[in-house]
Amino acid sequence: MFASMEKWGRGVSCRGAICGIVVLLCATAFSCSLAAEFRKVKEKDMKLDGSLCSLPKSSAFELGVAAIAFLSVAQLVGTTAAATTMCGAASKAHGKSPTTARGRAASIAILVLSWVSFALAVVLLATAASMNHGQRYGRGWIDGDCYVARNGVFGGAAALVVVTALLILGLTSATKSSS
Numbered sequence: 001m002f003a004s005m006e007k008w009g010r011g012v013s014c015r016g017a018i019c020g021i022v023v024l025l026c027a028t029a030f031s032c033s034l035a036a037e038f039r040k041v042k043e044k045d046m047k048l049d050g051s052l053c054s055l056p057k058s059s060a061f062e063l064g065v066a067a068i069a070f071l072s073v074a075q076l077v078g079t080t081a082a083a084t085t086m087c088g089a090a091s092k093a094h095g096k097s098p099t100t101a102r103g104r105a106a107s108i109a110i111l112v113l114s115w116v117s118f119a120l121a122v123v124l125l126a127t128a129a130s131m132n133h134g135q136r137y138g139r140g141w142i143d144g145d146c147y148v149a150r151n152g153v154f155g156g157a158a159a160l161v162v163v164t165a166l167l168i169l170g171l172t173s174a175t176k177s178s179s
Contacts, residue, residue, distance in 0.1 A: 026161055
């Protein structure tokens, strides 16, 4: 599908459009992650009533969920396009040189790394976002206790968003050179 489409309309390559979409989506996910870092609930927001605690809902919850959504779409678009290109190149290069096989192996390694980075980012974002969804008295995050996301959790997720974006773009570049 993507491999057969070399150009769209006025000279915009399909690969360039996919890279642009991935960059835009990852930049949005990065921005949402950083904004969530500054909007998250802090320990000073915790209210205590005897042994029970409560935390208000924060906009970091919505920002974290939005970051997950944008990053997920970027990951799916980028890796699907690259995998489609890899499959098309593999069927054309069946039985060809070991250089092609090494290029394919490198592409698969980058693909796996992108999914690992993506998964770590989603775990960080989901955990931190859920802690900012609001915690009522006696119904805290785990076992009725209130938990606050540590400083830097959303920032760490933002860094993983950048790593994921770079891996997706590297994968797109690797599949272009191996096809």
